[in-house]
Amino acid sequence: MKLLVAVKRVVDYNVKVRVKSDKTGVETAGVKMSMNPFDEIAVEEAIRLKEKGIATEIVAVSIGVTQAQETIRTALAMGADRGVLVETDVAVEPLAVAKLLKAVAEKEGAELVILGKQAIDDDMNATGQMLAALLGWPQGTFASKVEIAAGKATVTREVDGGLETLELNLPAVITADLRLNEPRYASLPNIMKARKKPIDILKPADLNVDVTPRLTIISVAEPPGRKAGIKVADVATLVDKLRNEAKVI
Amino acid sequence: MTSLVILDFDATGIKQPARSAVAAAAKLGGEVHALISGANVGDIPAAAAKIPGLTKILVADDAALTHELAETTAALIVALAPGYSHIFQAASAAGKNAIPRAAALLDVQVLSDISDVIDADTFVRPIYAGNALATVKSSDSKKLLTVRASSFDPVPAEGGSATIETITVSGIEQKSKYLGSELSKSERPELTAAKIIVSGGRGMQNGENFTKLIDPVADKLGAAVGASRAAVDAGYVPNDYQVGQTGKIVAPQLYIAIGISGAIQHLAGMKDSKVIVAINKDEDAPIFQVADYGLVGDLFTILPELEKAL
Ligand SMILES: Cc1cc2nc3c(=O)[nH]c(=O)nc-3n(C[C@H](O)[C@H](O)[C@H](O)COP(=O)(O)OP(=O)(O)OC[C@H]3O[C@@H](n4cnc5c(N)ncnc54)[C@H](O)[C@@H]3O)c2cc1C
Numbered sequence A: 001m002k003l004l005v006a007v008k009r010v011v012d013y014n015v016k017v018r019v020k021s022d023k024t025g026v027e028t029a030g031v032k033m034s035m036n037p038f039d040e041i042a043v044e045e046a047i048r049l050k051e052k053g054i055a056t057e058i059v060a061v062s063i064g065v066t067q068a069q070e071t072i073r074t075a076l077a078m079g080a081d082r083g084v085l086v087e088t089d090v091a092v093e094p095l096a097v098a099k100l101l102k103a104v105a106e107k108e109g110a111e112l113v114i115l116g117k118q119a120i121d122d123d124m125n126a127t128g129q130m131l132a133a134l135l136g137w138p139q140g141t142f143a144s145k146v147e148i149a150a151g152k153a154t155v156t157r158e159v160d161g162g163l164e165t166l167e168l169n170l171p172a173v174i175t176a177d178l179r180l181n182e183p184r185y186a187s188l189p190n191i192m193k194a195r196k197k198p199i200d201i202l203k204p205a206d207l208n209v210d211v212t213p214r215l216t217i218i219s220v221a222e223p224p225g226r227k228a229g230i231k232v233a234d235v236a237t238l239v240d241k242l243r244n245e246a247k248v249i
Numbered sequence B: 001m002t003s004l005v006i007l008d009f010d011a012t013g014i015k016q017p018a019r020s021a022v023a024a025a026a027k028l029g030g031e032v033h034a035l036i037s038g039a040n041v042g043d044i045p046a047a048a049a050k051i052p053g054l055t056k057i058l059v060a061d062d063a064a065l066t067h068e069l070a071e072t073t074a075a076l077i078v079a080l081a082p083g084y085s086h087i088f089q090a091a092s093a094a095g096k097n098a099i100p101r102a103a104a105l106l107d108v109q110v111l112s113d114i115s116d117v118i119d120a121d122t123f124v125r126p127i128y129a130g131n132a133l134a135t136v137k138s139s140d141s142k143k144l145l146t147v148r149a150s151s152f153d154p155v156p157a158e159g160g161s162a163t164i165e166t167i168t169v170s171g172i173e174q175k176s177k178y179l180g181s182e183l184s185k186s187e188r189p190e191l192t193a194a195k196i197i198v199s200g201g202r203g204m205q206n207g208e209n210f211t212k213l214i215d216p217v218a219d220k221l222g223a224a225v226g227a228s229r230a231a232v233d234a235g236y237v238p239n240d241y242q243v244g245q246t247g248k249i250v251a252p253q254l255y256i257a258i259g260i261s262g263a264i265q266h267l268a269g270m271k272d273s274k275v276i277v278a279i280n281k282d283e284d285a286p287i288f289q290v291a292d293y294g295l296v297g298d299l300f301t302i303l304p305e306l307e308k309a310l
């Protein structure tokens, strides 16, 4: 079974992002970029499926600027077999990404696509669901456990009240939540090997997809700040403040 | 301009975040209808009809709609979409699952987790773990949105009188099957509806300490119990306790963070709380930068004292 994983290049999760003074976006110049943390989990899951003999080939797909190749290289160093970059300078939205991923999935004949549940830059939490819709496949979102057998995926999902388990007919789309696995670090020999693994580069037009954004950013602003309050000396003072000053208990 | 709100509910009734979604829809100023979709919905539609601001409740009661499967809910939304300019649902697990799927079927870019409504095309949504607020204008002719419940005061549960209309569902193909769930049982208020939340982090050291030290404080305050990702990952408490960028987004009257350092991903889920208390032995922990009241010290001595003082 051929498997696709979607990997997005995002501002590293440790970076404290700053809003640009002209309010057009956040500062990305000179900022550390990394693979979206949820996508590392998706790649790890794909590799485990290959190690179990369930997946035969793993194709890591990214949509974005030329430098997104680095993100694909990271996936290759972890253990993916090949890469596909759909190169564009447009700030692509989940709907466009889903259309491009659909085209790649069909071209590759993939039977399972694993994505992260959420990109930590746009916080959309939408691409996997949109891709599943466009392909007409079932979806197992926010997965914390995945088992594949006999043409079906059994997916345990993190939902509001706890956990829920679904059985999906393959082909299917799965999105990875934090507790699905702990992604491995790429070893040095694997990083070297990854340099020789192929990355195909396509343009959205090659896949006949219009990536024109549907959303226009009017402004990006800093959220109202919160000031540090006071330190209290002891429990008695704390309880007194909560009762008589803040009046919340 | 008529909006449809998909209402989240369970056996105990309509969820509070659903009433926040109604508040978001009401802000547009047009007529607002609501959808109850499920199997054996009982008196939920009657409860929905009492929500002020709603004029019509659509009821889809069918075995195919049980367990809020995204495939079936999205198909239903698509069938109803021609009648509506805006379709809302709370950014609940169910909303985040079904609304983007329906949006793609309608060739619409979904607007996830909106925190404000500016006009019929323009909305505010937090990005980068809430470190920036983007105001975005949609050029799609129809909008599908999920609503950050903590950003909209819920409309009341009573006072309205909507009409109830039953709709029939047909030809929904089942591609996934519900096998079961493991829901955490708790007598406490739900995190997303609680007025007070007591949260523990890695500093709690284990699950027993949650039971021994946090539960009694939460009991005294009638509070919900939350946690950081570190506490959930370590297995101290179930996954649904997680507060943060990728967990629950909460804004209670009082949030007490205990043994939580205050990583941006955690702050993303609680920094809109009215009053924040931090208890941490490290006086430089970032959580103190957002706390109204900070208490530096060992939680193992502070929590029993706090329980007694309440
Ligand atoms: C993609 C991604 C998504 C994430 N999403 C979330 C999310 O939704 N929610 C979330 O919470 N995190 C999230 N995280 C994780 C986040 O970055 C932090 O790792 C996590 O919040 C840390 O949890 P913590 O504060 O409990 O642990 P730590 O950072 O280890 O802090 C423990 C604190 O306890 C204090 N302490 C220890 N012992 C005592 C004692 N005896 N008395 C008093 N204080 C004590 C310490 O001083 C310290 O400040 C995410 C991370 C990533 C990469």
Ligand SMILES: Nc1ncnc2c1ncn2[C@@H]1O[C@H](COP(=O)(O)O)[C@@H](O)[C@H]1O
Residues within 6 Å of the ligand: A006, A007, A008, A009, A036, A038, A039, A042, A061, A062, A063, A064, A092, A094, A097, A114, A115, A116, A117, A118, A119, A120, A122, A123, A124, A125, A126, A127, A128
């Ligand atoms: N530009 C992109 N390139 C590759 N994968 C993407 C891209 N955008 C989104 N994804 C995938 O979709 C997931 C969810 O993203 P989002 O819907 O934007 O929160 C991410 O974790 C990725 O797996």
